[in-house]
Every structure is written in structure tokens, then in C-alpha cells.
Amino acid sequence: MSTDKQQQGRGQSNALPMIIVAGLFFILGFATWLNGSLMPYLKQILQLSPFEASLILFSFYIAVTFTALPSAAVIRKVGYKNGMALGMATMMIAGLLFIPAAKTQLFALFLFAQLIMGAGITLLQTAVNPYVVRIGPEESAAARISIMGILNKGAGVVAPMVFTALILSGFQEVGGDLSQTQIDDMANSLVLPYLGMAMFLGLLALAVKKSPLPELASEADSNEQNNDNQGHLKEALSHPNLALGVVALFFYVAAEVIAGDTIGTFALSLGVENYTIMTSYTMVCMVIGYVLGIALIPKFISQQAALTVSAVVGLLLTMGIVFGDNSSFVIANTLLGGVELPDTLVLIAFLGFANAIVWPAVFPLALSGMGKLTSVGSALLVMGISGGAFGPLFWSLSSTTSLGEQGGYLVLAPCYLFILFYAVKGCKMKSW
Known part of the structure; x- marks a missing residue:
């Protein structure tokens, strides 16, 4: 009692x-x-x-x-x-x-x-x-x-x-x-x-x-611990599932930021009013995808299978964006009750579904079997956030070529291809 x-x-x-x-x-x-x-x-x-x-x-x-x-x-x-x-x-x-x-x-x-x-x-x-x-x-x-x-x-x-x-x-x-x-x-x-x-x-x-707010006990920062961390860092990178997981998260954050933060710029180029609100569409899709992931994983689908599906959906959407018709409003008229948005913009927003569960799936797969190296591995995985700096940069560079802003979204393809590789093979690799 x-x-x-x-x-x-x-x-x-x-x-x-x-x-x-x-x-x-x-x-x-x-x-x-x-x-x-x-x-x-x-x-x-x-x-x-x-x-x-x-x-x-x-x-x-x-x-x-x-x-x-x-x-x-x-x-x-x-x-x-x-x-x-x-x-x-x-x-x-x-x-x-x-x-x-x-x-x-x-x-x-x-x-x-x-x-x-x-x-x-x-x-x-x-x-x-x-x-x-x-x-x-x-x-x-x-x-x-x-x-x-x-x-x-x-x-x-x-x-x-x-x-x-x-x-x-x-x-x-x-x-x-x-x-x-x-x-x-x-x-x-x-x-x-x-x-x-x-x-x-x-x-x-x-x-x-x-x-x-209660204060949390912090770890000691001794020279001995720093030396241990350096040794742990080298040992952690000897695990392919972790090292490749860092790369997978780099590509994932690149894709996430491209989908969330360039959609407004692309909408501006298409003459869409209220272009500053476009990020909300991508985020709504991410929230729905997040909730579905919580409900379905692992009860109905494994993390690895969910990651595979996400990568495939991301690739299909990328092709739809790059080769889509900016003058077509079929998807918005069908799903959004007549909201005047080009199909290509809606498909960019739908990338939120593909991106939602990548981080929650890659993180545990990359840390699987890491044991005492888990904290070092987590720190390395967080460094994958740097993909958010380079993803839009590569999109913008592609946009200045003959591809244009729409064709620039082709940079998403290698991102989802690597995530697919990681889901199918990379996460299973325990040695180089």
C-alpha cells in the first residue's frame, strides 16, 4: 500500500x-x-x-x-x-x-x-x-x-x-x-x-x-573518462550498423529539411499565395505518420520493415515531384476539398509520411548490440543532424542548373536509396 x-x-x-x-x-x-x-x-x-x-x-x-x-x-x-x-x-x-x-x-x-x-x-x-x-x-x-x-x-x-x-x-x-x-x-x-x-x-x-525542475546528476568529466570516450569512439565506428546508421540519419535529416523547409520557396516560385504556410502541410503529414508509427510498430510491423516502406514511398514521391505537372490540382481537389495547390506541392508535403518514422526506426537499429558503447553511439547518431545543413544546399545548387527548382528535388533520390540500403542490409551488418 x-x-x-x-x-x-x-x-x-x-x-x-x-x-x-x-x-x-x-x-x-x-x-x-x-x-x-x-x-x-x-x-x-x-x-x-x-x-x-x-x-x-x-x-x-x-x-x-x-x-x-x-x-x-x-x-x-x-x-x-x-x-x-x-x-x-x-x-x-x-x-x-x-x-x-x-x-x-x-x-x-x-x-x-x-x-x-x-x-x-x-x-x-x-x-x-x-x-x-x-x-x-x-x-x-x-x-x-x-x-x-x-x-x-x-x-x-x-x-x-x-x-x-x-x-x-x-x-x-x-x-x-x-x-x-x-x-x-x-x-x-x-x-x-x-x-x-x-x-x-x-x-x-x-x-x-x-x-x-529537479537537477539531474551529471557525469564526471575526468581525463580518464575522456580517454575512455576516445577509445569507445573508435570501437563504436568499427560496428557497421552504427557507422552506416549515422550516414542514414544524415540523409534522413537532409530529406526531412528539404521537404519541410524548401516547400515554401518552391511554392513562391509557382506563385502560390500564403507560401509561408506550406511547411504546415508537411508537418501535418509528419505528425500523422508519427502517430501511425507509434500505433503500428512493433505490434503490426517491425522497425526494419517500416523503414523499408518509408524509403520506397520516399523514392516514389520523389519521382512524382520531379516529373509531376505543376498545373495539375487533382490531388488537392480530391483530398483537400478544393484547396488550390499544385500536385507537386502536395507530393512534397506527403514526404512527411515517408520521413516520420525514419529517425525512430534507425536509432534503435543502429544501437542494437552496442552495449557499453550505447552513449557514444547515440552522440554519433545525433551528429547526423548535420544533414539539415547540406540537404537544402544541394537542392539549391541543383535548382540553379537546367533542372530548375522542381528538378532539384532529384537530390532526394540518393537519400532514400541509402535509407533503403540501410533498411535491407546495412542495419544487419555486424562487421565490416
Whole structure:
């Protein structure tokens, strides 16, 4: 009886921390998937080439990649809760940097603001992720991770809608040449929303610092442990299922960011109104795919089989996008009740279905049999996020060729081909 009361008390004591952590995951998703709206918007007002526009995503994701290890060092110094507050304070600074960037319309300043935003998000993510696993019972950790994933992607649905409502609602021009007055008005419309976001993040940082979040014990950072980690790193990479899993996640994040963050830019080139909201369509598909994955894996379909299906669906959709007809609206008219969207845009959104369960499937397959190397393997897999920096970059470079923006989506094909290889063979390889 006393055990039951103890467990009930623990559940109640964990409730508030989990609510706080859930809110932080929503903020992480909001700030990340806001890029899908920001990229085409800046492309229009700064009159950027596809390659220059892709640098908006590159600067964000390259920061996520290269500040991961420094973020871990910061967490060891200041603790997890202070790390969350510092992460949001860094994001607040990034939000404030968007104000002079908008006033001066300097592309380099926008890129610097994106770099700082990526660094802040990485620090927040490094601090908040361990809470999901360690704040409750280990046996229910997978369920908590799934819920946080849905919140993250759900924020990706909301962010473009908020961006469009606050920033784009007063403007009717889509594509074409803008006058300097129109450009100034559109740039200035970024000031108040980003000021509001910065103030909100600052207040939230203070609230988290003063919140009853319990501090997690951090690992010691001794020289002996660092030497062990270096040895473990080499040993971990000797496992093909892990090493190839890192590459698979690189290609997956590349495909995910292309599908989520370039759809608005492509919609702008097609003259679609409210192009800044297009990321929401991809995110809705990802959320539905995420929920289906939770319901079906592993009860009805194995992780490996689900990964195979995802890769095949991704390849088929890629071919449909590249060779589709931009003047056809059949899919939208059939499935979306007459929403005027070209079939190619709908197929890009459908990539959300193909992408949804790749990360949840690759992660456990790559860590299978790793034993004491699991933590090192997890760190290596997280480095696959760097694919988000290079995927849109390759898409933009392809778009400047005779392929055009539509043909540029052909870069998705090698991504899904490698994921298919990993699903069929790579995840089974236990030695080189």
C-alpha cells in the first residue's frame, strides 16, 4: 500500500516537470520549423538566389551540428536546469538580432542571427532531452519520447500559421519585382514579432531557472573518462550498423529539411499565395505518420520493415515531384476539398509520411548490440543532424542548373536509396 502511495506521489511530483519539458519541446519545434516560412520570405524581400536562400538553413543547422559537444561541456559546468535557461537566453539574443537585420536588410546579419538561434536551440536541446528519459520510469521512456516528438512536429504545424498571420497577412504580393517601399514594409514587419518572441523567451528563461525542475546528476568529466570516450569512439565506428546508421540519419535529416523547409520557396516560385504556410502541410503529414508509427510498430510491423516502406514511398514521391505537372490540382481537389495547390506541392508535403518514422526506426537499429558503447553511439547518431545543413544546399545548387527548382528535388533520390540500403542490409551488418 505504501509502495502504491510512493509511486503515486512520484507521478504527481513528475507531472509539473514533464509539463515544463513538454512546453520546451514545443518551443524547440516552433523555432526550428519557423525556418520553412522565413526562408522564402527573406528570399523575396532580399531578392536572394536559391543558393543564397539555402544558406539561411545552412547557418542554422551547421550551428546545431558544431555546438553539440560544446553544449554538453556547458551542461556539465552549470547543470541541466541552468543549461535550459542559458539556451533560451541565447535564443532571446538571436531574436533581438533579427531586429537590426530587418532594419538594415543585411543578409549577413540574418545569417548571424540564424547561427546564434541554432546554437541556442542546441544548448536547450542538449539540456532538455535527458529529462524525457530520466524524469520518469525507464520502462515508459519510449512513450514520453514519442509524445515529445509529436509536440515538436505539432509546433511545426503551428509556426508557419503564426508567421503568416503576424507577418504576411498585410501583404498580397507574391513573387515578381517589389518596389523598395514594399521591401521596407515587409522587412519592418519582422521587427515586432521577433521582439515579442525575444521577450517571451527571456521571461521563460527566468521562469525555468526559478521553476521546481529537479537537477539531474551529471557525469564526471575526468581525463580518464575522456580517454575512455576516445577509445569507445573508435570501437563504436568499427560496428557497421552504427557507422552506416549515422550516414542514414544524415540523409534522413537532409530529406526531412528539404521537404519541410524548401516547400515554401518552391511554392513562391509557382506563385502560390500564403507560401509561408506550406511547411504546415508537411508537418501535418509528419505528425500523422508519427502517430501511425507509434500505433503500428512493433505490434503490426517491425522497425526494419517500416523503414523499408518509408524509403520506397520516399523514392516514389520523389519521382512524382520531379516529373509531376505543376498545373495539375487533382490531388488537392480530391483530398483537400478544393484547396488550390499544385500536385507537386502536395507530393512534397506527403514526404512527411515517408520521413516520420525514419529517425525512430534507425536509432534503435543502429544501437542494437552496442552495449557499453550505447552513449557514444547515440552522440554519433545525433551528429547526423548535420544533414539539415547540406540537404537544402544541394537542392539549391541543383535548382540553379537546367533542372530548375522542381528538378532539384532529384537530390532526394540518393537519400532514400541509402535509407533503403540501410533498411535491407546495412542495419544487419555486424562487421565490416
